[in-house]
Amino acid sequence: MDDMVFISTESNNVLSNSIIRAGDVLTVPSGYPGTTCVVPDHLDGANCIDLIISRPVPCMTPDFLSLWINLPFRKDQVLRVQGCLPQQHFKVGEMKSLLVTRPDKAVQSKTVYRVANVDGRVKRENRNGDKLGLLKSGMMSDLLSGRIHVHT
Numbered sequence: 001m002d003d004m005v006f007i008s009t010e011s012n013n014v015l016s017n018s019i020i021r022a023g024d025v026l027t028v029p030s031g032y033p034g035t036t037c038v039v040p041d042h043l044d045g046a047n048c049i050d051l052i053i054s055r056p057v058p059c060m061t062p063d064f065l066s067l068w069i070n071l072p073f074r075k076d077q078v079l080r081v082q083g084c085l086p087q088q089h090f091k092v093g094e095m096k097s098l099l100v101t102r103p104d105k106a107v108q109s110k111t112v113y114r115v116a117n118v119d120g121r122v123k124r125e126n127r128n129g130d131k132l133g134l135l136k137s138g139m140m141s142d143l144l145s146g147r148i149h150v151h152t
Contacts (some may be wrong), residue, residue: 007047018049023062027052027069027095036069038062052095060100064108067115068100 012019020026022044028035029052039046039062056065103111142148 012045012047015047015049018047018051018053020044020046020048020051020053021055023056025054025056025062025065025069027054034069036066038066052092054095059102059105061105061108061112063112065100067112069098 007015020039020043022039022041024039026037026039026048027033029050054065056062139148143150
């Protein structure tokens, strides 16, 4: 959000094909092709050129579609299409050909909820691991510098 460029209303209207709506699914076509996210409410009406914009069908929740596309084996499917190109680029046609499972919406919502809970736990554990790593480094520094003496 810190690196956004603002355009005029006139320019936004000229580039109307790239206006995004809350709930749209955005996919990066190059750099890290296939990386996907859901447009949050506060970006409704923004303009994002050079991204693939998908609007899920009514039986598909945007969060589930984003989660599905971001799965490692989906990323592999995206990259396999690329072959050996030096600059990876994912096209709209390739996005349309991705295979997506469509469980009912209740299963989609439950899956997104569970994955979010696991992701949250992983992030908390990583933060705790980082804190313990800093504590260990500080203790090793104190011990090895002689600031703390060890009695045997």
